[in-house]
Amino acid sequence: MPTNRSNAPLTVLHLVQPVEGGVARVVVDLVRAQAAAGLRAVVGCPPGGRLADAAREAGAEVLTWRAGRAPGPGLATEVPGARRLVRRVRPDVLHAHSAKAGLAGRLAVRGRVPTVFQPHAWSFDAVGGATAALALRWERYAVRWADRVLCVSEAERRAGASEGIHARWAVIRNGVDLGHFRPGAPDRDHDRALARAELPLPAAFRGDGPLAVCVGRLCHQKGQDVLLQAWPELLAAVPGARLALVGDGPDTERLRRTAPPGVLFAGAAADIRPWLRAADLVVLPSRWEGMALAPLEAMACGRPVLVSDVSGARESLPPGQARLCLVPPQDPTALAKGLTRLLTEPGLLAELGEQARQHARTDFDVRRTTDAVTGLYHELLGRPRPLNQERISR
Template sequence: MSQPVTAGVAAVVLELAVAQCSAGWAVAVVCPPGPLADRARAAGVDVREWRAVRGPGPSAVAEWVRLRALLRRLDPDVVHLHSSKAGLVGRLVLRGRRPTLFQPHLWSFQTATGLVGRLSLAWERWAARWTHQLVCVSDDELRTGRDAGVGGPAEVVCNGVDTERLHPADRGAARLRLGLPEAPTAVCVGRLAPLKGQDQLLAAWPAVRAAVPGARLVLVGDGPMGRRWRSGCADPSVRWWGHADAVADFYAAADVVVVPSRAEGMALVPLEAMACGRSVVAFDVSGVRQGVGDAGAVLPAGDVPALAAAVARRLADPALARREGALGRRRVELLFDRRQVAEQVATVVEKIAPGGGR
C-alpha cells in the first residue's frame, strides 16, 4: 500500500510487488490512480484503487473508510505500508489486528515543521504499537527513528536497483540520443522541490562554471518549484529537461551525477547512477554515505562551496570520475541489487506472518 505513486517510493513498491508475484505470492498493490497503478497493472500485478491525497488533513476520514472496506474485501495475510500517508491511514485501520510492516522512506517529522512536525513525531511514537515490523531503508533512517523515540521491532533493508537494466553505457552515444553537446556534463535527477535541493546546486553552479568554463548542467525532473527556479536562472549552460520516465540515458550522458538533497531515507538516484558507472557528488543526508561509499564525494549537508568544488573537480578530471564510477558499479552489484532487497523483504514478511502471501 502506497501514497505517493511517483518517484522513488513508487519504484520500490513496484519492484517488490513484481518480485513477490514472481515468487508465487498473491500480491495486491493498493494506491491512488497514477503511474504506480499503471505500471503495476502493465506488469501483471493486481491493483486496487484507493483514492487518497499525499498530505494529512480532513480527507483522511474518507480515506480511512475507503481503505477499511478495501482491506475487508482483500483479507490479506500481511500488509506492507509505504511512506507516511499510507502508514498513517493504514495503521489507523488495522490497529495491529493483522501483521503490519511500515516502511517510512524518510520520517514525516523530518520534513514537517511547527505543530504538524510535533504531531507527526507524536504519531510515529504512538503508532509503533501497531507496527509489527518497522523497515528502514538505511542505518541513518533507523537511528533517526530511535533517537526520536520510535520503538518496536526494526530491520534495515537498503534500497536496491535493477543492475541489469541500469548498466554502464557509451557516454557519447547517450549524448547523441539526447541531443546534448560534447562538454563536461553534470546531471541531477529528481523532483523539483525544496527537499531535493536543486536550488543549492544552482547556487553552486556559477563557481563550477568559473572553474570549468565549458561545463553543462542537465536538470531532469519537474515539480512545484520548477517555474520559480527556472525563472530565476538565465544561465544558458543549464538545461531544464523536465520529467522523463526513462533516465538511464541521462546517467550515461553524465560525467558526474549530483544529489543536493536536504533530506532522504536512502535515495535511489545515487544507486542508479552508480549502477550506470557514474561518479556521484552528494550531500551527507540520511543513507547517502552508506550508499555511495568511495564511489564519489559525500559532503557536509548544505555546504554549497564544497559542492561546487567537488563537482568541478570531477568535470575537470575525467579519469577520477571514471575510477569512482567503476567503484560504484561494483559496489551496487555487491550491496544494492534489487534481487537481494526482494529476498530480504521476503524474509521479514515470513518472520511476522509465516506463509503469508504464498
C-alpha cells in the same frame, strides 16, 4: 481481518502514497518479484501517476485508494477507504509505504493485520515547527501498530530511534535492477557519446564539456535550489560545464526563474538511463532521504555520484569515496567545491565511476532486497522462510 487460508498464496496489500518517484519504483520492484514468486500482490494507490500502470504490468492487482499526498482533512475519508480495501483484499500482511499510507493504514487496522510500515524517509524531517512535532508524536504513538518498521538504511533506523520511536526494526537496503541499469557500452567515453547522441540535447550540450546530471522530483526535498545556487561558483572554475535537471514537480517554475546559464530543464523521462550514461557526474543534493535510488542507479550505470550527507548516503557510496563524493546538505559553497574538484579531473571521475559500478553490482542487487522483504513477511507470519530459487551473482 487476516485470511488464515492454509492453501492460498500469501496475500500482501501494498498501501501506497505517493504514486511517482522512488517510492513508486520500490513498490513496483517488490510486486514484480512477489508475483513471480507466487504471492498475491495487491496495490492500493490513488489514480494518476505512473504507479498503477507499472504495478499492473509487474503482475499486481491494483485497486483505487483515494488519498492526497499531504496531511489534512482528507484523512477522514482516507482511513475508511483503507479499511474497505483491507476488508476486500483480506491480506495476510499490510505493507504501508510512506507517511500518508502509514498513517491511514495503521489507523485502519490498528494491529489486527500483521503490518509493515516503511517510511521511505521520516515525515518529521520533511516539515518544520509544530507540524514536525505533531508528526513525531504520531510516529512514537503509532509504532505500536507496526509489527515491523522497515527502514532502507541503518541511518534511517538510527534517526527514528534517536527521536524516541521504539520500534521493532528491520533494515533492508534499497536495490536496483542491475540488468536494467548498467553501462550501455564497455568503453566509458563511447558509452557517454552514444547516450548524448540519443538524447534531445540542445547544441550547447552536445560538446565534450563536463555534464552533471541531477535526476529527481523538482521539489524542496531534492535540493535542486541548492544546486542552482552552487552552479555559478562552479561555472567560474569550469566555464564549459553544463547541468541537466531531469524530472518535474511542484518547484519547476520557481527553479526555472532562478536558474543561471548552462542549465537544462529536461522534464520527466520515462527512461532515465540515457541521462545517467550521458553524465560525467550525477549529483543529488537532497535535504533528507531514506536511501535515494537515483545514486544507486547512476552507480550501476558506471557513473560517480556527488550526494549530500543525509540518511542512506554514506551507506550508498563505495568504501573510501565519502571524502570526495559527500557534502553537507543545504551548503551551496561546499557543493560548488565538490563539483569543481570532481569535474576538473576526468581521470578521477573515470576511476570513481568504475568503483561505483563494481560496488552497485556487489551490494545493491534488487533481487537481494525483494528476497529479504518477502522473507520478512514469512517471519512475521511464522512461516518457513522461502529458499532463494536463483543464486544472486556478486
